[in-house]
Amino acid sequence: MKDTDLYRQILGIETPWKVASVDLDPEALRIEVLLTHKQGLRWAxxxxxxxxxxxxxxxxxxxxxLDSCQFQTFIRARVPRVRCPDHGVRQVKVPWAEPSSRFTLLFEALAVRVLQQTSVSGGAGLLRISWDEASKIMERAVERGLAARGELDVEAIGVDEKSVGRRLGFLTLVYDLRGKRVVHIRKGRSKKALGSFFEQIEPHQLVRIKAMAMDMAKPFIAAAEESLLYPEKQIVFDRFHVMQAMNKAVDEVRRAEHKELMLQGDRSLANTMHILRYAEERLPERYAPRLEELKRSNLKAARAWALKESLRGLWGCGSLKKARVFWTSWNDWAIRSRLAPVVKVAQMVKRHITGILNYYSHKITNAVAECTNGVGACQQLSDTP
Ligand SMILES: [Zn+2]
Known part of the structure; x- marks a missing residue:
């Protein structure tokens, strides 16, 4: 296959556009793909x-x-201009980018995903773009979300808050979980920020919504309870946030115990924070002996870790009935542990158990699919009208 054909396929370039050349600059780690189009066409x-x-x-x-391996990849083209009898001379739309953007739609889709998971400055660093470019990409995602809402047809939505830096505070984002796109963004993380999503959708769109994944933030719960038709059946408290709280509890137990031990010159828990945070099956080999040592110990941190690892099983029970049994016994164990931060998590889980176990009715989670190495996966993301 010629590299021009390869790039035509990778980029999803369709007629009348074609790849004229692919230039690789190994020193600048840069690939430039030049696009041209057929002659004698009429343009919209x-x-x-x-x-x-x-x-x-x-x-x-x-x-x-999107980068090709570590090579920054650029598309170059001269965009045709038409003379419309009604609108005069205008530049036509290209299928790979929005008119005002210096990034392709696929790149923006990836960037939005990265920026949803990181701070703006962290995401900008990963993507090798400036802070301003990153925030412009987020703004355009908002506009696309607003444009999409007119024909919103979603069964599963997710709401999440995202920090956009100390100066700007938080954003509330609503996702279409199946279509994997952002459909609503508002400043702040208040009841109103989420409520405004429900205010702007039509009754027939509301009826279509079967489930909503969210964290346990009170303002979001209040907005969802006010607007969803059967909130007690539709709200799914997200696994990610439950496990995040549990990981924090393990950290707290470890930190307090480490302090005490260090007073006696005991370094058993030094440099163990990351080891205890890993899911056991994902722990890098080099830490395995250290973890085994901790597991054999009688340390509080090790008990908290065991409770954390066990809690992950709540989402792997196979049925709601089994999950209820599992939770009852985990809850007893957690309360008996008398590790205060763990007990606090157990109480939180108990207060929200119906919503947490609604997972078994809807099988949704807010953790958005990773989108780092598949153009195909990203393609879906860019399917915004
Ligand atoms: Zn026109």
């Missing part, structure tokens, strides 16, 4: 869709695309 006016003849071309532009 971006305003009215009227097919018009070619007027001329705009100056060449480039768009950052």
């Amino acid at each position: 006016c971006p305003e009215c869709g009227e097919l018009c003849g070619l007027h001329d071309h705009a100056d060449e532009r480039s768009w950052r695309h």
Whole structure:
């Protein structure tokens, strides 16, 4: 296969566009894909869709695309301009990017995913873009979400809050979990921030919503309870947030115990924070002996860790009935442990157990699929109208 064909396929370039050349600059770690189009075509006016003849071309532009391995990849093209009888000379829309963006849709889709999981500055670093570019990408995602809402048809939604830095505070994001896209963004993380999503959807759209994944934040619960038709059946408290709270509890137990031990010169728990945070099957080999040592010990941190690892089983019980039995015995164990931070988590789980176990009715979670190495997976994300 020629590299131009390969890139045509990777980029999903469709006729009339074609890949004219692929230039690789090994020193700058940069790949440039030049696109051209067939001659003698009529192009749609971006305003009215009227097919018009070619007027001329705009100056060449480039768009950052998903990296090819560690090579930053750019698409270059001269975009045709048409002369519409009603709208004058206009630049046509290209299928790979939004008019105002210097990034392709696929890159933006990846960036939105990364930025949902990180701070803006952290995400910008990972993506090798500036802070301003990152926040512009988020803004465009909001606009796409707003545009999408007119025809919103979702069965499973997720709501999450995202920190956008000390200065800007938090954003509330609502996702379409099956279509994997953001459908609503509001500043803040208040009841109103989520409530405004429900206010703007139509009754027939509300009826379609079967389930909503969320954390246990009171304002979100209040908004969902007010708006969902059967909140006690539809709210699914997210596994990720339960386990996050449990991990924090293990940390707390470990930190307090480590302090005490160090007073006696005992370094048993030094440098163990990360080891205890790993899910056991994902623990890197090099830490395995240390974990075995901890497991054999009588340390409080080791008991908290065992409770944490066990709690993960709550989502793997196979049925709601088995999960209830599992939870009852885990809860007894946690309360008996008398490890205060763990007991606190157990109480929180107990207060929210119906919503947590609604997982078994809907099988949804907020943890969005990873989107780092599959163009195909990202393709779905860019399916925003
Ligand atoms: Zn027109």
